[in-house]
Amino acid sequence: MATSTGNSLRRIALEAQGLTRVEPFGRGIDATHRALEQLGYVQIDTISIVARAHHHTFWNRVPNYSPSHLDRLVREGRAFEYWFHAASYLPMRDYRFALPRMHALKSGERHWFAKDRKLMRAVLDRIRAEGPLLARDFESPRGRNQGWWDWKPAKRALEQLFMQGDLMAAGREGFQKVYDLPERVLPPDVDTSTPTIEEFAGYLLDTALRAHGFAIPKEVTYLRRGSAIRAALRARLDADVSDGALVKIRVDGCDYYARPEVLDRAAPRAPARVRLLSPFDNAVIQRDRNVALHEFDYQVECYVPAPKRRFGYFCLPVLYRDRFVGRVDCKAQRRQRRLDLLHLHIERDISERDRFAVEFAKAARAFAAFNDCDSVDSVKVSPAIWGREVRKALTAGV
Numbered sequence: 001m002a003t004s005t006g007n008s009l010r011r012i013a014l015e016a017q018g019l020t021r022v023e024p025f026g027r028g029i030d031a032t033h034r035a036l037e038q039l040g041y042v043q044i045d046t047i048s049i050v051a052r053a054h055h056h057t058f059w060n061r062v063p064n065y066s067p068s069h070l071d072r073l074v075r076e077g078r079a080f081e082y083w084f085h086a087a088s089y090l091p092m093r094d095y096r097f098a099l100p101r102m103h104a105l106k107s108g109e110r111h112w113f114a115k116d117r118k119l120m121r122a123v124l125d126r127i128r129a130e131g132p133l134l135a136r137d138f139e140s141p142r143g144r145n146q147g148w149w150d151w152k153p154a155k156r157a158l159e160q161l162f163m164q165g166d167l168m169a170a171g172r173e174g175f176q177k178v179y180d181l182p183e184r185v186l187p188p189d190v191d192t193s194t195p196t197i198e199e200f201a202g203y204l205l206d207t208a209l210r211a212h213g214f215a216i217p218k219e220v221t222y223l224r225r226g227s228a229i230r231a232a233l234r235a236r237l238d239a240d241v242s243d244g245a246l247v248k249i250r251v252d253g254c255d256y257y258a259r260p261e262v263l264d265r266a267a268p269r270a271p272a273r274v275r276l277l278s279p280f281d282n283a284v285i286q287r288d289r290n291v292a293l294h295e296f297d298y299q300v301e302c303y304v305p306a307p308k309r310r311f312g313y314f315c316l317p318v319l320y321r322d323r324f325v326g327r328v329d330c331k332a333q334r335r336q337r338r339l340d341l342l343h344l345h346i347e348r349d350i351s352e353r354d355r356f357a358v359e360f361a362k363a364a365r366a367f368a369a370f371n372d373c374d375s376v377d378s379v380k381v382s383p384a385i386w387g388r389e390v391r392k393a394l395t396a397g398v
Contacts, residue, residue, distance in 0.1 A: 017061075022273075027062065031065075038211060043084070075170075077185070080168060081177070092190060095186070099192070099194045103165075132179060135176060138158075209259060214258035215258075217233055246258065269321070271321070272321060284298050301314075311329060326344065326345045333373070339376045341378045344378065357386075357392070
């Protein structure tokens, strides 16, 4: 069994995530595509209190990222929308690995709602005849949408057809999907063969190892139903360890798996730079992993009842060098073009106090600009002894 220090493991993981270098994937739309292929998926989320999660995640890895990059990748057939462990953008090369879930849902597995097959046929026939349509192109019997979990019937039908693969997202207008037939969206050379359970397990493992450097089985099969996929993964792991393609490493009492060349390569020390990550960033989405690897217990609290929140509605993890040092509750006041730092929580001793304050201010101003804000307002800092240094650094940049 291989051994490695906590520092090197953190750096390996963050390097795999593209968070230890200034331009890990380059710049522009091709860099956005490379980032997506490295990560395997980027989660989509509806919350817009700051830049939406998918755009925020790419922005932290592609210095000149623009939301138009994702639109183009979808239009050009290099990315598509589907479900990974939540609604996500995925590289088109991986389309065939979405097919098992599509087939299961089409065969009767329930997603969110019971199927209205008559309405689904009518919706599909209309798109087939008229071309790509949005949910708003179908009238609601009640005249208005009641919200995410009270969709109008046609929206439910569209999402059922999308989830079972009879429709795809050809793009978005605003935040609304444009639905179309797969044959009008998929590139002609895309592989549409259904993978075997062994191939699917290999895909999940390869994705996890590429994106994180090393992985534990329960992370690889997170939210994947059934014992068959776990058995296939276990067989793959055992075979790869036996022939030397994988080695085990011990992290916080658990056996993780990694490719030996990843452990042999020294991960570079991260520069003195602060990154404000999305709560749905791939680097922090696995809570247990954060605790074991980063000693950082992170949970987004927007889904927690207000009286039970410890840190704030939408706290962003704060990464400095290769350590998560705290979190900051943010809100973009777009009408006033101001980014409010409602509460910055510093949770770790930082020896370079002045340097951190300067780098945090740089990151906050850059994030404000990404949110179309011209200024940054710091409301509260904990512990209070950090307040003066952080506000001084923010003021110095004005």
